[in-house]
Structure formats: structure tokens, C-alpha cells
Amino acid sequence: MGKEKEQPASALRPEVEVPRILNECQHSVATHPRGIKKLVKCRAVDPDEFLRTWILCFEPLFLVSGREPVVERMIKFAASFTAYWDEVHQDDCEIFVENFLGVLLKWVDASHKAVRFRACQLISEVIIELPEDVPVADDLWERIISSMQRRMQDRMTSVRVFAARALSRLVTTDDIENDRTVLAYRQALKSDQRAEVRKMVVLSMPAMNATVADVVEQTADVSETVRKSTYNVLANKFRIESLSIMQRALVLRRGLGERVPAVRAMCVDMLKSVWFEKDCNGDVLTLLRYLDVETHEKEGENVMLELLKQGLDIKTCCTGGLRQFLPTGNETGPGEEEESSSYKLLDAEEALYWRMLCTHIHSEAEAKGSDAANTGGAEAVVNAAAAADSNDYLEEVLPPTVADYVRLVEAHVRGGPNLRFAARQLLMISKLMNFTDNTSRREAAALLHRLLNEVKSCESGQSLEDVVGDGLSLNGDESWGNSVAEFAHQVHAAPGELSQVLAASLVDHAGPCREGGADVLQWLHCLALTGLLFEDVDSLRDLEGLAIEAQEIRDSLLLPAVRHLHPEVQRAGVRCLGIYCCLERTPSRRGVEELIVTLSLSNRVYVQEMAFKALFDLILCHGPTAVDLAREVVQDSPDSLRQPGLQVAHLFFSNGDRHVGEHNIILRIPVVELLAGSFQPEDPVGKAQAVRPTTAAAVEGFAKLLLQGKHVLEIRRVQDTVLQRLICLYFSPSTENHPRLRQCLNVFFRAYCSQSDKNKRAISKIFVAVMRKEWPGICGNREKAGTVLAARKHAAEIGRYMLMLLQLPLMSNVETTLIPGQDEAVNEGHEELAIRIFSEVISLRQKTSMAGKTYIATLCRFCTLLEYRACQEEEIKCLCQLLPNVMENLPPGEKVLMKEFKDLQVHLRTLNRSPDKSLTDKEMRQIMGELSSIFSHPLILDDGTVFYQMYSEFTSLFVSFLSVLVSPVLDRIGVENYGEEPENVEVEDTPLKAPKTTGRKKASSVSQNTTVMQTPAPPSTRTLRKRPESLLSLAKTQAADGLSKTTVLRRNLDSLYESDNTGNDAVTTSSSGDEYEVGAPSKGKTGQKTNAPSGTSNRPTPASTTTSDIPPLDIPSCPPSRREDSSGEGNSGVVDEVDEGEDVATPLPVGRGRKSVSVQMQRMSNGDAGGLPSIRETNSSVSLTKANRRGKKAGTSQKSTRRTSVSGVVRKPSSVVNSSPKSDDDDDDDFAPLPPRRRMSSAR
Incomplete structure (x- = not known):
């Protein structure tokens, strides 16, 4: 017997039993329960040896990072065994859990990513499977929480996922707002870029009132898996009462509007299976009351449609219908008031419910009837029977007669503002009623006459100054006016009949407005009737013969309303005036000018917005040319350059009083260019600004114009500027809270680029x-x-x-031309x-x-x-x-x-x-010139102003005028300096950003008699400040050649800039034709002073000949204040960055990072096409120049004698100054110069 008991004890040794059981359990999950029981007995024999063997056996698994099935199966088995709790071996289980988790917490911080991943995975599995009543030390829990929170910031996605899962059961419910785990979850939802982590956080988030908002916010996550998991959590963890009304509406709006079918199916399942059947016990009205349909009408409609699609029993829903709200025979009184009071009133949820049910049944009947007409045989019979059943259900729901329907609606209209929503829902059912016979139409016409002639009164406590909306849509409720208009079209469906009714009502209400004394409500009601009248006709000719003429409406109602002091009256007047101008055969001058003046004069943003919409609609109806001709504004061709104009964009954004002269001038600007200045300027600091309504209106208007660019040719004038602004607005932080604007831009850009190759x-x-x-x-x-x-x-x-x-x-449908092969x-x-x-x-x-x-x-x-x-x-x-x-x-x-x-x-x-x-160079310049045509359009600066470039003709006239002015001065000066060797001249330039040692203070120390050779600025950065000085030299040259001093052409002036200082270029040419420098100083060293003869003027003297064989391009110059070309092509592409306190025209020392003068001359002679070097440039010239510079750096170049003047400026030696000029065929090899090194010389 003793031997039989000793054999099991020897067989349960951990170093033997643990590996054997693990080998058995790795093949199938079915062996796990039996293996756990054997390991529990083995652990009871020697717990310490068991733990050591257990860890030794699992160490190889922690080095496997792949999700292998065998490894995953063993991790599950290890977690199940660790979380197993046996009452007989309770102490052993508790000690093993603490010891094993302690070892895993050490491995969590390992440097090996696979070890961290497996440790976090095993800890999360153990915590999830542990029973609720397991006694674990608080110190161990704190260590786990701290360790998992650190792993939430791990760079490995899988580590963060299992760390978030491990923290799901470690939340302190006492102070949920300040709990460390909840704070870590919220941080991960905001900042973690991986969808797997956010999904695990949503699934692990505790279901409490404090965390509902965090979960609801994830319904808008960019990942569809996260959104799907969010709807699953809302369905399983939260009841409908836990969410606020706003959150319920938000969840349904996003879920039922989903484009991903799987996510939408999850939301529909939550709505039908949980909220409707479980939380509301299958009552539709209860579910609608949870949504507050008066505030969230669209969400209530979507819920009703979805429930009807999901198989809601129509027969059960139709029980009672609207007839249950009609009075019985013994309740009807003799008078009208008593009869109206006998009707039962519907609440908001009931009115929406019956309206959506009637609409759904009617659509089903029409669909089945259409299918029956298009099919044959048994299928047609089935469809016809279904259509008949739907018509029967509809008759059961609707009132028996039109008179009963009209009295039911009138009872709700008499109920006041509290029943306005129910009355509007009943008015929308009018399209399902039959108004063919005269009796029913007479009853409905009486109700319509009351609705049109009843002037609404202000609510209690509301003054006339606070009135919002028009006469039919007070307090901004435009849906009521739309319902009345739809009801009017149903009652008076005959052509011209509604126009007569509206004109007659307008005559009755227009008297006080024409004679004076009408209050705000009367003005608004009159303008609302005018808007309905204009919307019912196709042109103003349809108003002929009515009670009031079109011109009378404009002169007595619309123009006074536009000038009214109340903003709502002004807004309604601008809207009606815009419709009036669109109905005209050709737009009238008075109407167009009134809209433009209102746009510039009004300080009300919403009035300006309505003026923008009216002008854009007017352009789409008649075209920009017709609108400008109405104001006698003559336009050039769409592709032509502009005349110099005014800065008009500030008129839309300034808050102060504007000068009357500005508005007189703004009437002379073409309408398209005027609207282009309406874009809101960006904040120069880069802060996000709220998008103005005028900006949103301009975006939508220009999107329409650009899509109609084939018919609206005038849009080409501002096409580039507008497209730039639209792109920037689409990605601007200021439009994040404007989804409609971004959706408009997203649809526009895709449609615009798919429309044609020109776009x-x-x-x-x-x-x-x-x-x-x-x-x-x-x-x-x-x-x-x-x-x-x-x-x-x-x-x-x-x-x-x-x-x-x-x-x-x-x-x-876009035609494309294909070349065979x-x-x-x-x-x-x-x-x-x-x-x-x-x-x-x-x-x-x-x-x-x-x-x-x-x-x-x-x-x-x-x-x-x-x-x-x-x-x-x-x-x-x-x-x-x-x-x-x-x-x-x-x-x-x-x-x-x-x-x-x-x-x-x-x-x-x-x-x-x-x-x-x-x-060739000419062909290259031609290509670059075509690509740089963007500069022929205006540039909208960052401050919102519109900058117009000057014509070359204007510049030529200006130069000729200056030549006449300076002729007497030239007579006194003479030409004694003509023909002398030109000395180094100081040229205004804005090259590379100057170092701090060449700032304003350093430049001021330069002697006046000292001149420093500088690279001339490109044509696009030259200013008119240089023109008079160069003009003197040009006039002297022409005088020496026997030319007229008063005739100075633009091309001569450009040739002066190309030839000026050519003789001062310190370059020569090698035998191979490649350019390299000789005698140039190295590392900031400058040349030697050139002694000029006494009495020689410091005025720049032009060279006797020009070096360019190609005629220069006629490029208009930019103003001095413009240091950045926002369009991007056509200039050198270089923008000056000048530090504060630094002069733009401060000359830089000639050094290693300077460009040679001939290079700049070559670029200017090439028309400054994007700042490109000569086209014939080769890589050999670049390498030769760099090799030459390296030789000069090593001291192999020729050394020049250094002399220092009294002012401390190092001069250039005369040998360098007299170097041979570079020809036009030489190439530019220094298009990417290095900045000069800041090494102080002994002279400084």
C-alpha cells in the first residue's frame, strides 16, 4: 500500500508534470479543463518549484510576437489556470496569482517588444477572467494600474490595446471624473492614431453617466470599426434614458445617415431591437417623445421611415386614424367657435406620426400601382391588390371629407404658437387630399385667405426691434411659410389663379406701407406676400393685368424696404428685389445699383449675405456682362489685364463709416471682381476665425459660377484667385464647425476637376x-x-x-481626342x-x-x-x-x-x-511665359485688399513724363562723364536674406564716396524708385548718341537694366565656354578700393553697349510694398525675408554666397522666367565653378591686396573691376549659392 501512495507523489513532480500537461493542452482547447485540474494538484505538492517550472516553460512563448494559433491557445490556457479559484486550495491560488502577476509586471517594462506584448496580453486575460470576490492585495492592483497606464503610451499598437483592455476592470467608481483610468481612456480617444486602440478603449469604457458623452462622440470617428463598436456599446451598456435628448438625436442622425452598410445596420439594430422593442415596449409615440420631435423633426422623420421599412405593422398603426380627433355628432355646436373647440388637438408626436404614416402609405400605393401597370400576369394582380390595400388604409386614416380636414387644421391654427408644429404637420397632408370639386376647394380657399391676411403678432415680452423672419415665418421658422405656400399651390392649382389671389391680398396690405405708418410686422407680412407672388410667376410679364403692377411693386415696396432701418425688413426687401431683377428680361440699373449699394453700405452681416445671394443669382440668370451693362460698366475681354483699380475688399469687413465716394467708385467696378473681394481675409497671426455668413455665400456663389465657366466667361478674370481661396478655406481650421460649407467645397472640387481638362x-x-x-x-x-x-x-x-x-x-460625356498609336x-x-x-x-x-x-x-x-x-x-x-x-x-x-x-x-x-x-532659350522663355500667365490676374493680399498690376503702357507713359521733367537738369549736368570706364555702382537689391552684420546700422557707416558692387534685382522686384536715377543715365546716353532727350521708350529702359554694370562683373570665360570667377574674394573678403578721379559724380553710369542679343520681355513692375508674389510663377520665385529693423535695400558684402552680376543680367534678359538660369547650362560648368571655389578656399586663387578705407569698408581691387564682361552666351552656374560665412576680418 505504501508503494502505491508513493508512486503518485513522484509522478506529480512539477518539473515532470508541468511540461507534459502543457504539451497536451497546446493541441486542443477541449483538454484545458482536465489540464487545469491536474496542474492544481501538482501545484499543491511544491508551490515554489511549480512556479519556477511554470515560468521556465512559458518563457519561450514571450519571444514570439506573431499571433500563432498554438501560442494564443497556450496564453488562453495560462490565463484560465491563473484565474482558476478552488476553495480547497484557496491559499495556493491567491499566492500563485500574486507571484505570477508580479513576474509579469517586471516583464511589462522589458526592452523587447514581444515580451511587453505577451506580458500585457496575459495580464489582461487574467484580469478579465478573475472572479469578482478574489482577495487580491491593494498594492498589487496599484502596481497593475500604474504599469498599464504607462503601457498605454507604448509605441507598439498591440501593447496599447491589451493595456487598455486590462484597465477595464480597474476603474474606481467613487470619483469617476478624476479616475486615472478614465482620464487615460479619454486621452487615448483624443490623441491615439490607431483605430484598434480606440476601439478597445470604447469597448472597455465603463458604462456611467460621466462617460456617456465620450462614447457618443466616437460615433463620428474616422474608422468604421470604431463607429460600429460604439453603436454596439450604446446598445448593450446604455439605456435610452441614460442619454440626453441631444445625444439621442445626434446618435440617430449619424447612424441612420451612415454610408457604410455595416455601421448603419448596427445603428438600425440598436434602434429597433433595443430602443424601440426593449426600452419603449414597441410604442412608436413613446420613442418619438424621447426625441422631442419639435426640436429634432428630421430625426423623428428618419426614425419613422426606418421603423416602417423594418416591417412595422401598418394595419395596427392605422387603428383610429385622424378620424378619432374629429368631433362626434352630439358634440357639434351651432357656432364656428364652438365647433372648432369640439375637435381634439394633436400633440407634436402624434401629428408627426400620422403625417409620416399617411405619406408612407401613399407612396407605397403609388409604387405598387406603378408596378402593376408595368407588369403582367399573376405579378400584376398581386401588385394591384397591394395598391388597393394601401389605398384602403389611407382612406381609414384621413378625414372623411375635405371640410373635416379644413376644420381640423383651423382648430389647431386657432390654438396659437404652442400648436403651430401640429398645424404645420396637418397642412403638409394637404397634398394627399382631393380638392377637385368646388365645395372642397371653397372651404380650403377660405382657410388660405385667413392664413394670408392674418398679420402675426409678437410673442409676449418681445419688442418689434427683436422680430426675426418675415410675415409668414416669424421667429425664423421658415418651414411654416413653406407649408402655407405648398397648401396654396394645392388649393389654387390652375395656372394664374394663385397669382390673382396673392395680388389681391398684396393690394390690401400694401396701402400702409406706401402711405407710411406701417410697423415692422406689416412690412414683413407684405414682403412675404410679394415673395410668394414672385415665386409663382415665370417673368414680370405674367403680372400684367393683375391688381398691382410690377413697377409699382418695385417703386412703392421693394426700394423703400431695402432702405428701411429694421434689418429684417431690409433683408426681406433685398431678397424680393433680387427675385424681381431675375424675373426682368434685362436687369434694370436701379435694381442692380441698389443691391450693390446695400452690399457695401449695410453693416448687418445677414443683409449683406442676402445681397450676395441675390447678386450671384442675378449673374447666373443674366450673365455678368448684362449686369455690368445695366450699370454702364464696360468690360474688356475676359482674358485681358485690368486697369489699375482700388482696394475694395476692406469695404466688406470694416466696421467704421465708409466714405460716400468709395461707394460711388464701387459702382464702377465689374460685378465679378467686386464679389471676388468678398472673401474674408485670413488672420496674419494664423488664428482660426469664425467664418462669416458673407464668406459662406461667396463660396457657394463662386462654386456655381466656376462650374458654369463655359457659359460665364468673365469668371476667368478672377479664376486663379478664387480657386486659391477656396482651397485654403476647405482646409482652414475656421471651417471645422461648418460641415455644410466643407461638404459644398468637397462636392465642388470633385465635380469641377471631373468636368473638363481645362479645369x-x-x-x-x-x-x-x-x-x-x-x-x-x-x-x-x-x-x-x-x-x-x-x-x-x-x-x-x-x-x-x-x-x-x-x-x-x-x-x-467629356469628349477626348485620341491620337492613333x-x-x-x-x-x-x-x-x-x-x-x-x-x-x-x-x-x-x-x-x-x-x-x-x-x-x-x-x-x-x-x-x-x-x-x-x-x-x-x-x-x-x-x-x-x-x-x-x-x-x-x-x-x-x-x-x-x-x-x-x-x-x-x-x-x-x-x-x-x-x-x-x-x-532654345527663346522656346523655353515662351513656355515659361505661358505658364506664368497667372500674374495677369489680380492678387488678393492677406489683409483682404485687391492688388491690380499696372499695364506696361502706363509704365511707358510714366517714364516718358519723367524724361521731360529731368531735361533741364540734364542740360546743366552735361555729358562730361560719358564714355568713361564705369565704376562699381550701388544698385538697390533685395537678394538673399542679409545677415545681421549687414543691417541698417552697419550700412549707415559706409562712406558716401564708397560704392559696393551689388547684384541688380530681377525685373519683378524692381521698383519705380530706381527709375528716375536710371533714366538720367539713359537720357545722357541718348544725348551723346544724338537722340532726343524727351523720347525715352520702355525697351530702352529695360535694356539699360540689362546692360547696367555689365563691365563690373568679376567673371571671365574659360576656353570651353564655361563660366568661372577670377579674383573674387574668398570667405567674405572684399576687394580693393578703386580710386575714382576727383569731381566724378557718384551717379550710376550705364554701359556703352548691351550684352543681350535677345529683346527683353515687357514685364510690368510690382509696387515697392509687395515683397511676395502670391501667384507663384513668372518671377524669380525668391521672396525677401527682412528682419525687423533691417533695410530691404541694404547692400550685402561680395563673398562666396553672392551671385555674379552677369548671372542676374542673363536672367533679366531671359524675361525673368521663374528665376531659371540659361537653358544651355551644363553640369560641367557647375562642377567647374565649385572646383574653382574650392581652389580659392584652399588658397590657390590669386591673392589681392587688401586696403581698408577710413569707414572700414573693404574695396574691390581695380583689376577685378576691369574684368571683361560676360557675354550673353555664357551660362549661369550659380543658381543655388551658399550663404556667406560670417567671419569677422581684421579690418572690422
Whole structure:
């Protein structure tokens, strides 16, 4: 017997039994209960040895990160065994749980991600399966809570998921608002980017009143799995009473409006199975009372429709019908008041219920009747029978006669404002009634006459100044006016009959308004009747022969209403005047001018909004040309440049009194350009502003005009500016709380780009301008601390969206021209966008800053995603010639991007059908000029003002006028300096951002007799301040050549800028034709002073000849205050960033980072096409220049004698000044200069 007892004891040794049982349990879950019982007996023999063996056996599983079935099965088994509680071995179970969880808490903080994942998984499984009454030490719980909260911030998604699951049973209910677990859950819902984590948090959130709002908010999560889980939690954990009325309506609005079928099905299941059947016991009216249908009418309608679709018993619902609210025979009194009081009144839920039930039955009857008519045989018989049953149900629900229906409605109308909702629901049933016979129509006409002629009174305690809405829709309830209008059309369905009735009622109420003395309510009621009359006719000719004429309505009602002091009367008058102008054959001058004056004079935002809507509708009806001709405003061609105009955008946003002259001038501006200035200006600090109603109206109006761009050609004038603003508004933080506005823009952009290839090219045209405006740290955009990365992501998101718009397929009805054997010949703007991006990358000045590097890298990544087609031959050649320069400007370290660009280079070469031929400079300038046509349109600045560029003719006239003025001065000065060798002249320039050592204070110390050679500014950044000084030199040159001093042409002035200082360029040319510098100082060293003869004037002297063989482009100059070109193409692409207290025109020292004068001259002679270098530039010139600079840095270049003047400015040696000028054929090799090093010399 003793031997028989000793054998089981030896067999239960942990080091033997534990591995054997684990091997058995890893194959099937069915063996787990038996294995747990064996392990409990084994643990009772030696608990310490059992724990050591147990941990040793499970250690290999913690190194497996994959969700292998065997590993998952063993984790489940380990959790089940740890949570197993046996009363016989209670102490062993408690000790094992504490020891094993203690070991897992140490592994939770391991550096190996798989170990952390498995530890959190096992802890969560154990906590979920532990019984409620398990005695566990409080210290252990605190350690688990702290550890899991730390793992909620782990970088591994799976770790965060199981950490959130483990905390689900560790919530303290005493102070739920300040509980650490709930706070961690809320933080994860707000900031965690992974849908798996948010889903687990929603499933683990405790069901309490304090957490209902957090769960309801997740019904708008971006992930459909999270939304589906949220509706599951709301159905299983929360009763309908736990949610507020607003939360119930919000949940149903989002759920029943879902686009994902699985999520919507979950919401419908929650509504039908839980809220309707379980919480409301199958009573529809009770469910509607939970929703407060007076406030949330749309949600109540959706609930009724969904329940009817889900198989609600129609026969049971129709019991009683509306007839139960009619009086019986013995209740009818002799008088009208007694008869109306005998009707039973419906509450809001009952009225909505019967209206939706009648509408559903009527639609079912029509659908079944249509199916019966379109089919045959047995199916037709079945459909006809179903239609007959539906008609029978409808007759049971509706009142027996029209007279009973009219009296029921009249009883609710007499009930006052509290029964207004029920009366409106009954009025909407009128479309189901039959008004064919004269008796029923006479009864309904009497009710309509009472509704139209009864002037509503103010509510108790409300003054006339606080009245909102028109006469039929007081207090902003527009649905009541719409119901009355629908009832009127049902009663007077004959053509012209309703117009006569409305005209007669209008004559009765227009007397006090014409004679004076009418109060606000009378004005509003009269204008409401006028609006109904205008909406019933197709043109003003239909009003001929009625009780009141159209011109009388305009002169006696509409124009005085527009000038009324009360804002609601003014708003209603503007609305009616807009409809009146649309009904005219041609818009009248008086009406159009009154709308425009109201737009500029009114300080009421909602009056301005109505004026915007009226003007946009007027443009869509008659066209912008007809509207402008009505005001005698003559327009140029749609594609022509503008005359210099006024800054008009401030008229829409200033709060002060405006000068009368401004409004006289605003009447002379074309209507499209006037409305384009209505966009709300952005806050320069970058704060989110509330979107004004006028901005929302302008967005919707311009969206309509742009979609009708084929018929409204005048929109081309402001197309680029408007598109930029719409893109920025769509992604602006200020529109986050305006879903209707964002939905409008989303639908518009997709429809606009799918409409035609021209619209896609318009998006391509504004791409770079929008990116430059939104990218922080470049072109004067501010970098706010802590938001730079977010701003860059925001700008990149805008770029991805515009790229997606370019890749949308065109509509099927759009005709495309196909070339046999080639790809599509439709130009969608991809190649043009790539050229613009290449130009932006090459011409950007802030290449060395972090903002510039990230900006260039982001733009270049977009180029790799574009679609290039061989049919665009010239653009492909242009890209092939620009690509090497772009690759030179790529930020260092972008190896992946460089590889993609090399692949792109190979791809472009394959598309180039004639690689042996290259584009000339003239062809390149022509392409760049076509792509930079955006500058022919006005630019809306950040402060909302509209900037109009000047015509070249205006500039030419201005220069000629200056030449006449300075002729006497030239006679006194003479031409004694003509023909001398030009010295170094100081030219106003705004090059790279100057270092702090070259600021205003340092520049002021320069001697007046000292001149520093500077790179001349590009044509787009030149100002008229330089014009008179250069004009003197040009006039002297012409005088020496025997030309007239009073005739100075624009092309001569441009040639002066191209030839000025050409002799001062410190460059020479190698034998191979490549450009390199000689005698240039290294690392900030400057040259030697050039001794000028005494008496020589410091006035800049032009060179005797021009270096450019190509005639310059006639580019209009920008004003001095404009330091940033918001459009993006056509200038050098360089924007000056000037620190506070620093002069824009401060000259920089000539050093390693300076560009040679000949380079700038070459760019100006090329028309300043995006700041690009010469097209014939090769990589050898770039490498040669850099090698030469490295040689100068090492001391191999020629050393120049350094002399220092009294003022401390280092002069340039005369040998360098007298260097040979660079010819026009030389190439530019320094389009990406490095900034000069700030090393102080001994002279300083």
C-alpha cells in the first residue's frame, strides 16, 4: 500500500508534470479543463518549484510576437489556470496569482517588444477572467494600474490595446471624473492614431453617466470599426434614458445617415431591437417623445421611415386614424367657435406620426400601382391588390371629407404658437387630399385667405426691434411659410389663379406701407406676400393685368424696404428685389445699383449675405456682362489685364463709416471682381476665425459660377484667385464647425476637376502658389513655435488633395481626342505642374534653411507622382533640360528622393521622342511665359485688399513724363562723364536674406564716396524708385548718341537694366565656354578700393553697349510694398525675408554666397522666367565653378591686396573691376549659392 501512495507523489513532480500537461493542452482547447485540474494538484505538492517550472516553460512563448494559433491557445490556457479559484486550495491560488502577476509586471517594462506584448496580453486575460470576490492585495492592483497606464503610451499598437483592455476592470467608481483610468481612456480617444486602440478603449469604457458623452462622440470617428463598436456599446451598456435628448438625436442622425452598410445596420439594430422593442415596449409615440420631435423633426422623420421599412405593422398603426380627433355628432355646436373647440388637438408626436404614416402609405400605393401597370400576369394582380390595400388604409386614416380636414387644421391654427408644429404637420397632408370639386376647394380657399391676411403678432415680452423672419415665418421658422405656400399651390392649382389671389391680398396690405405708418410686422407680412407672388410667376410679364403692377411693386415696396432701418425688413426687401431683377428680361440699373449699394453700405452681416445671394443669382440668370451693362460698366475681354483699380475688399469687413465716394467708385467696378473681394481675409497671426455668413455665400456663389465657366466667361478674370481661396478655406481650421460649407467645397472640387481638362489645368496653375502660401518659414510665412510640424503636415495634406484632384478621371460625356498609336492627347496639366515645381525649386532662396529643405523635398515628391505623356513633346523636353538643375538643388540626405528622380529622369528620356534636339532659350522663355500667365490676374493680399498690376503702357507713359521733367537738369549736368570706364555702382537689391552684420546700422557707416558692387534685382522686384536715377543715365546716353532727350521708350529702359554694370562683373570665360570667377574674394573678403578721379559724380553710369542679343520681355513692375508674389510663377520665385529693423535695400558684402552680376543680367534678359538660369547650362560648368571655389578656399586663387578705407569698408581691387564682361552666351552656374560665412576680418 505504501508503494502505491508513493508512486503518485513522484509522478506529480512539477518539473515532470508541468511540461507534459502543457504539451497536451497546446493541441486542443477541449483538454484545458482536465489540464487545469491536474496542474492544481501538482501545484499543491511544491508551490515554489511549480512556479519556477511554470515560468521556465512559458518563457519561450514571450519571444514570439506573431499571433500563432498554438501560442494564443497556450496564453488562453495560462490565463484560465491563473484565474482558476478552488476553495480547497484557496491559499495556493491567491499566492500563485500574486507571484505570477508580479513576474509579469517586471516583464511589462522589458526592452523587447514581444515580451511587453505577451506580458500585457496575459495580464489582461487574467484580469478579465478573475472572479469578482478574489482577495487580491491593494498594492498589487496599484502596481497593475500604474504599469498599464504607462503601457498605454507604448509605441507598439498591440501593447496599447491589451493595456487598455486590462484597465477595464480597474476603474474606481467613487470619483469617476478624476479616475486615472478614465482620464487615460479619454486621452487615448483624443490623441491615439490607431483605430484598434480606440476601439478597445470604447469597448472597455465603463458604462456611467460621466462617460456617456465620450462614447457618443466616437460615433463620428474616422474608422468604421470604431463607429460600429460604439453603436454596439450604446446598445448593450446604455439605456435610452441614460442619454440626453441631444445625444439621442445626434446618435440617430449619424447612424441612420451612415454610408457604410455595416455601421448603419448596427445603428438600425440598436434602434429597433433595443430602443424601440426593449426600452419603449414597441410604442412608436413613446420613442418619438424621447426625441422631442419639435426640436429634432428630421430625426423623428428618419426614425419613422426606418421603423416602417423594418416591417412595422401598418394595419395596427392605422387603428383610429385622424378620424378619432374629429368631433362626434352630439358634440357639434351651432357656432364656428364652438365647433372648432369640439375637435381634439394633436400633440407634436402624434401629428408627426400620422403625417409620416399617411405619406408612407401613399407612396407605397403609388409604387405598387406603378408596378402593376408595368407588369403582367399573376405579378400584376398581386401588385394591384397591394395598391388597393394601401389605398384602403389611407382612406381609414384621413378625414372623411375635405371640410373635416379644413376644420381640423383651423382648430389647431386657432390654438396659437404652442400648436403651430401640429398645424404645420396637418397642412403638409394637404397634398394627399382631393380638392377637385368646388365645395372642397371653397372651404380650403377660405382657410388660405385667413392664413394670408392674418398679420402675426409678437410673442409676449418681445419688442418689434427683436422680430426675426418675415410675415409668414416669424421667429425664423421658415418651414411654416413653406407649408402655407405648398397648401396654396394645392388649393389654387390652375395656372394664374394663385397669382390673382396673392395680388389681391398684396393690394390690401400694401396701402400702409406706401402711405407710411406701417410697423415692422406689416412690412414683413407684405414682403412675404410679394415673395410668394414672385415665386409663382415665370417673368414680370405674367403680372400684367393683375391688381398691382410690377413697377409699382418695385417703386412703392421693394426700394423703400431695402432702405428701411429694421434689418429684417431690409433683408426681406433685398431678397424680393433680387427675385424681381431675375424675373426682368434685362436687369434694370436701379435694381442692380441698389443691391450693390446695400452690399457695401449695410453693416448687418445677414443683409449683406442676402445681397450676395441675390447678386450671384442675378449673374447666373443674366450673365455678368448684362449686369455690368445695366450699370454702364464696360468690360474688356475676359482674358485681358485690368486697369489699375482700388482696394475694395476692406469695404466688406470694416466696421467704421465708409466714405460716400468709395461707394460711388464701387459702382464702377465689374460685378465679378467686386464679389471676388468678398472673401474674408485670413488672420496674419494664423488664428482660426469664425467664418462669416458673407464668406459662406461667396463660396457657394463662386462654386456655381466656376462650374458654369463655359457659359460665364468673365469668371476667368478672377479664376486663379478664387480657386486659391477656396482651397485654403476647405482646409482652414475656421471651417471645422461648418460641415455644410466643407461638404459644398468637397462636392465642388470633385465635380469641377471631373468636368473638363481645362479645369484640371486651372488647379495645376495654382498648385505652387497655394503650397508657397501655406508652407511655414518661407516667403515671409511665420513659424509659430510648437506648430511648425503641424503646419507642414497641413500644407502637405493640401498638396496631396490637389494632386488627387488632378488624377480624377474625366466624366464620360467629356469628349477626348485620341491620337492613333499614342496615349491620350488631353492636356490635364501634369507636365505644366512639374515645370512650375522645377522652377520653384531652382529659384527658391531659402534652400539652406530647414523650412526650405522640407518645402523642396515635399514639392519634389509630388513630381514623382505625376503622370507624364509623350504627346506633350515641348513640356517633356523642358523637363529633361531642367531636371539636372533640380537634382542639384535637392536637400542633402534625401537618398530615396534622389533615386526616384533618377528613375524619373530615365522615364522622361524614354518619353522624349527626339532626344538629340533641345529647346532654345527663346522656346523655353515662351513656355515659361505661358505658364506664368497667372500674374495677369489680380492678387488678393492677406489683409483682404485687391492688388491690380499696372499695364506696361502706363509704365511707358510714366517714364516718358519723367524724361521731360529731368531735361533741364540734364542740360546743366552735361555729358562730361560719358564714355568713361564705369565704376562699381550701388544698385538697390533685395537678394538673399542679409545677415545681421549687414543691417541698417552697419550700412549707415559706409562712406558716401564708397560704392559696393551689388547684384541688380530681377525685373519683378524692381521698383519705380530706381527709375528716375536710371533714366538720367539713359537720357545722357541718348544725348551723346544724338537722340532726343524727351523720347525715352520702355525697351530702352529695360535694356539699360540689362546692360547696367555689365563691365563690373568679376567673371571671365574659360576656353570651353564655361563660366568661372577670377579674383573674387574668398570667405567674405572684399576687394580693393578703386580710386575714382576727383569731381566724378557718384551717379550710376550705364554701359556703352548691351550684352543681350535677345529683346527683353515687357514685364510690368510690382509696387515697392509687395515683397511676395502670391501667384507663384513668372518671377524669380525668391521672396525677401527682412528682419525687423533691417533695410530691404541694404547692400550685402561680395563673398562666396553672392551671385555674379552677369548671372542676374542673363536672367533679366531671359524675361525673368521663374528665376531659371540659361537653358544651355551644363553640369560641367557647375562642377567647374565649385572646383574653382574650392581652389580659392584652399588658397590657390590669386591673392589681392587688401586696403581698408577710413569707414572700414573693404574695396574691390581695380583689376577685378576691369574684368571683361560676360557675354550673353555664357551660362549661369550659380543658381543655388551658399550663404556667406560670417567671419569677422581684421579690418572690422
